[in-house]
Amino acid sequence: MVYKTLPDVKKEEILDLSMKYVNPGKTQEWIDREINIVMGKREGYYFWDMDGRKLLDIHLNGGVFNLGHRNPEVIQAMIDATQDFDIGNHHFASTGRALLANELNKLTPEGLCYSVFSSGGGEAVEVAIKSARYATQRRKVVSIKGCYHGHTGYALAAGDSMYKAPFRGEGDADCFEQVPLNDLDAMEKVLKKEDVAAVIIESILATYGFMIPEPGYLAGVKKLCEKYGALYIADEVQTGLMRTGKMWSIEHEGFIPDMIVTAKGLGGGIYPISATIMNEKAGKWLREIGRLHCSTTGGSEIGCMVAMKVLEITNRESTVNTILKNSARMKSFADYIRDKTDGFLADYTHRGVIMGLKFDVEDAGKTITKPLFDAGVWAHNSRLNPSFLQFKLGLLADDSYVDELFEKMEDGIERARKLR
Numbered sequence: 001m002v003y004k005t006l007p008d009v010k011k012e013e014i015l016d017l018s019m020k021y022v023n024p025g026k027t028q029e030w031i032d033r034e035i036n037i038v039m040g041k042r043e044g045y046y047f048w049d050m051d052g053r054k055l056l057d058i059h060l061n062g063g064v065f066n067l068g069h070r071n072p073e074v075i076q077a078m079i080d081a082t083q084d085f086d087i088g089n090h091h092f093a094s095t096g097r098a099l100l101a102n103e104l105n106k107l108t109p110e111g112l113c114y115s116v117f118s119s120g121g122g123e124a125v126e127v128a129i130k131s132a133r134y135a136t137q138r139r140k141v142v143s144i145k146g147c148y149h150g151h152t153g154y155a156l157a158a159g160d161s162m163y164k165a166p167f168r169g170e171g172d173a174d175c176f177e178q179v180p181l182n183d184l185d186a187m188e189k190v191l192k193k194e195d196v197a198a199v200i201i202e203s204i205l206a207t208y209g210f211m212i213p214e215p216g217y218l219a220g221v222k223k224l225c226e227k228y229g230a231l232y233i234a235d236e237v238q239t240g241l242m243r244t245g246k247m248w249s250i251e252h253e254g255f256i257p258d259m260i261v262t263a264k265g266l267g268g269g270i271y272p273i274s275a276t277i278m279n280e281k282a283g284k285w286l287r288e289i290g291r292l293h294c295s296t297t298g299g300s301e302i303g304c305m306v307a308m309k310v311l312e313i314t315n316r317e318s319t320v321n322t323i324l325k326n327s328a329r330m331k332s333f334a335d336y337i338r339d340k341t342d343g344f345l346a347d348y349t350h351r352g353v354i355m356g357l358k359f360d361v362e363d364a365g366k367t368i369t370k371p372l373f374d375a376g377v378w379a380h381n382s383r384l385n386p387s388f389l390q391f392k393l394g395l396l397a398d399d400s401y402v403d404e405l406f407e408k409m410e411d412g413i414e415r416a417r418k419l420r
């Protein structure tokens with residue numbers, strides 16, 4: 001039995017319905033790649049395909065499952081919340097939003113006082129860009145080549161052309177400019193025109209292979225923002241919530257951004273919620289025209305209660321200790337595989353329990369993902385830098401899980417090497 005509540009559903013039926021009524025292109029692509037997963041049972045850092053295959057999850061849906069699939073404490077927090085709350089009404093002050101914003105205020109660097117809630121990461125990026133535009137009365141947004149901030153309007157416009165060109169999004173180019181990572185001169189050239197509202201940067205570029213900016217680069221960008229009157233938005237959708245060993249990856253960089261965007265894992269894999277956390281400057285509109293932006297379901301009170309539990313678990317000493325221990329284990333594992341495979345694993349990026357594994361292949365999606373899947377590991381390549389595989393270990397992964405994972409990854413990488 002795959003589901004307790006839907007015992008009669010068959011995988012073939014779901015694939016068929018998905019082809020007919022959901023997304024034929026996407027469904028077919030995974031069928032062609034022989035990775036036609038339909039998630040059945042899920043528990044901890046495992047999930048089972050509906051055909052019964054058990055998979056170790058190191059994609060975690062970008063960090064949605066930082067605390068595992070169906071974390072029992074998170075589920076209980078949601079059940080408890082339904083005793084008193086529902087979505088609430090976005091027009092009023094709300095207990096859920098007030099308490100969660102208070103927690104986020106305590107867990108973010110000094111000065112980041114306001115939280116605006118949405119349902120997903122893209123929406124939270126929209127809020128950040130709108131806030132910067134109001135605060136500066138400028139329109140332009142600068143981002144990094146190879147970045148990804150979501151598929152919604154401004155978020156899409158700020159991102160790589162791979163995702164926006166097919167939807168005719170290139171016409172927004174006059175307001176959205178991209179510069180290469182680690183090039184402060186290129187950034188200054190754009191900012192010095194003094195028409196830029198915001199610079200938005202993922203603190204580690206997830207979809208670009210978890211590329212970590214060179215030391216001092218992000219702090220240099222912040223200084224340029226201050227000099228030329230732009231606001232700095234730290235997109236921490238994949239890198240926040242303790243994934244790097246600190247609450248926010250930006251804390252490794254020694255400066256405070258004007259805004260932090262968080263999503264994915266904030267809802268504990270159970271209830272979608274995201275937040276744009278901002279300082280007084282960025283939050284000007286909240287004081288002056290506070291009713292001119294809202295999201296009906298963003299900041300649902302049940303979602304807020306779930307997120308508070310997520311923050312509590314994430315900030316436990318035991319969680320942080322597990323992350324630090326596993327971070328060291330991941331590094332030893334990557335070094336071991338790099339030596340053993342004689343350059344097949346060519347390089348890696350690493351901070352906390354985030355890793356980008358660079359293989360000596362053109363497209364890890366085509367050549368590494370499938371052998372890993374055959375070995376029992378679900379991992380995804382970096383779509384904008386395809387020789388990289390994303391490796392996201394769960395925050396709470398215990399020793400026996402990590403042992404099993406490394407064994408299976410070694411097996412999968414060996415299979416991939418033989419196929420070369």
Ligand SMILES: Cc1ncc(COP(=O)(O)O)c(C=O)c1O
Pocket residue numbers: 062119120121122123125148149150151202206235236237238263264
């Ligand atoms: C860095 C980053 N920003 C924003 C987003 C958009 O989040 P969502 O898919 O919840 O809209 C994503 C999603 O993958 C992301 O990785």
